[in-house]
Amino acid sequence: xFILLMQFIWLYVDELVGKGLEWQVIAELxxxxxxxxxxxAMPLAVLLASIMTFGNLGETYELVAAKAAxxxxxxxxxxxxVVMLGISIFGIFVSNILIPVANLKSRALLYxxxxxxxxxxxxxxxFYSGIQGxxxxxxxxxxxxxxxxxxxxxxxRSNTSHSTVISAKKGTMTLSNDGRFLFFTLFDGARYEExxxxxxxxxxxxxxxxxxxxxxxMFDLSVLNFNRxxxxxxxxxxxxxxxxxxxxxxxxxxxVKYKKALELKGFVKPYYFFLKKDSLxxxxxxxxxxxxxxxxxxLFDPLxxxxxxxxxxxxxxxxxxxxxxxxxxxxxxxxSGARYDIEWHKKFVLAIACIIMFFIGAPLGSIIRKGGxxxxxxxxxxLYLIYHIISLSGEKAAKTMAWSPMFxxxxxxxxxxxxxxxxxxxxxxxxxxxxKNAWINIFKKIIPKNKNTx
Numbered sequence: 072x073f074i075l076l077m078q079f080i081w082l083y084v085d086e087l088v089g090k091g092l093e094w095q096v097i098a099e100l101x102x103x104x105x106x107x108x109x110x111x112a113m114p115l116a117v118l119l120a121s122i123m124t125f126g127n128l129g130e131t132y133e134l135v136a137a138k139a140a141x142x143x144x145x146x147x148x149x150x151x152x153v154v155m156l157g158i159s160i161f162g163i164f165v166s167n168i169l170i171p172v173a174n175l176k177s178r179a180l181l182y183x184x185x186x187x188x189x190x191x192x193x194x195x196x197x198f199y200s201g202i203q204g205x206x207x208x209x210x211x212x213x214x215x216x217x218x219x220x221x222x223x224x225x226x227x228r229s230n231t232s233h234s235t236v237i238s239a240k241k242g243t244m245t246l247s248n249d250g251r252f253l254f255f256t257l258f259d260g261a262r263y264e265e266x267x268x269x270x271x272x273x274x275x276x277x278x279x280x281x282x283x284x285x286x287x288x289m290f291d292l293s294v295l296n297f298n299r300x301x302x303x304x305x306x307x308x309x310x311x312x313x314x315x316x317x318x319x320x321x322x323x324x325x326x327v328k329y330k331k332a333l334e335l336k337g338f339v340k341p342y343y344f345f346l347k348k349d350s351l352x353x354x355x356x357x358x359x360x361x362x363x364x365x366x367x368x369x370l371f372d373p374l375x376x377x378x379x380x381x382x383x384x385x386x387x388x389x390x391x392x393x394x395x396x397x398x399x400x401x402x403x404x405x406x407s408g409a410r411y412d413i414e415w416h417k418k419f420v421l422a423i424a425c426i427i428m429f430f431i432g433a434p435l436g437s438i439i440r441k442g443g444x445x446x447x448x449x450x451x452x453x454l455y456l457i458y459h460i461i462s463l464s465g466e467k468a469a470k471t472m473a474w475s476p477m478f479x480x481x482x483x484x485x486x487x488x489x490x491x492x493x494x495x496x497x498x499x500x501x502x503x504x505x506x507k508n509a510w511i512n513i514f515k516k517i518i519p520k521n522k523n524t525x
Contacts, residue, residue, distance in 0.1 A: 072109075079101075096184070103173045103177035103180065106173035109162075109421075110166065115428075117432065119448065121428070121429050121432025122450060125432075129436065130440050134147070144499045160422070163422050166417060166419070166421050167313050170310075178308070193244075196208070202291075206224070207222070209222055220240065224255075231265070233267065236264075237261075237286075239261075242256055259284060262283065262286070264278060309414045317411045317415040317418075321411040325408060409476050413470065416477055420462075420481060430494070431490055438498055458486075461483040465481075
């Protein structure tokens with residue numbers, strides 16, 4: 072979980088650093104992210120634990136002793152069935168209840184973090200524009216006394232075309248107790264302001280310059296505060312729904328698609344009445360499309376032929392555009408429905424994946440007879456990468472409508488299930504699958520020895 076969580080931290084590190092967030096906010100965000108990583112961590116954990124446990128039993132010859140006592144590998148696996156059943160139920164709980172809530176809260180919290188302005192951090196010689204309508208620059212800043220020198224401030228809070236420029240030789244900066252207001256006390260400075268509110272400003276361009284020995288300025292820092300957004304804005308996303316809600320929205324998409332088809336049929340129907348059984352062409356032999364147009368037009372007065380053809384062309388173009396738009400809209404509706412179906416199947420695939428990983432890891436550990444963090448870790452990572460790559464490829468194909476949602480989500484489990492049956496069968500029959508000498512003997516039987524002939 073820690074390794075998987077690190078990739079999220081590095082992914083969003085630019086949005087977390089430099090904003091003055093409290094550690095409770097970051098810890099809360101990491102907690103929600105960790106919940107969404109359980110589907111990735113749990114199958115790998117089950118696979119690694121199974122290989123290490125039964126590999127250690129095989130390495131210390133405890134499996135051999137158990138088999139010599141008449142205990143089959145199936146009886147040794149039997150207590151683990153109960154454990155795997157509990158893990159599977161927990162997996163369904165995680166996918167159906169825990170992850171939707173965690174996704175909702177993490178999405179809302181991450182949105183608030185992204186919207187938060189950077190924290191007030193004024194650097195020497197660098198223009199700072201984090202305060203709304205204010206740009207300021209400090210030449211030098213004493214780290215002990217916090218006294219600043221060579222201060223220049225561009226104030227554009229009055230929404231005029233020109234900024235009010237304030238400069239001072241030195242000054243101090245303090246915050247209010249609640250951190251909402253910033254107070255600048257400036258010494259030996261000047262204030263320059265364009266008087267745009269006066270009449271005929273663009274003829275005379277009047278301005279004022281005021282010199283002061285001391286002046287206090289207040290800035291509102293409420294824009295820098297961290298505010299929480301209402302979570303209801305995000306709760307209708309398919310990643311925040313449980314099984315029953317996903318099923319409801321999936322059925323709703325099917326109803327919408329059916330209604331759109333009826334609307335299209337009702338719109339297009341008046342434009343093809345000539346093709347009905349009792350049309351004007353029922354006794355006409357049609358050899359080509361051009362003959363069809365010729366026969367239809369010949370039924371009307373020659374004075375109206377041009378108008379008839381123009382109207383027919385416009386109507387055909389209209390129907391074509393409507394049908395093209397309807398096809399695109401239908402595909403979008405179908406794609407949205409597929410996303411709900413994908414999330415519906417993902418609620419159950421975690422539970423089954425954990426069971427499959429156990430039936431791969433346990434017999435594989437009993438065959439290779441290696442415990443610890445050496446070979447089991449390597450084998451676990453390789454097998455999990457195969458499962459993860461196949462699952463991601465299947466999910467991507469399902470999202471692009473290349474595969475059905477059910478096949479795309481379950482393809483990883485379907486591919487590894489035969490491997491689980493095969494390894495379990497080999498383990499129950501004391502297979503020498505990873506015995507080098509056994510493979511050498513097989514090749515010796517296949518490849519006959521060359522006999523020297525005189």
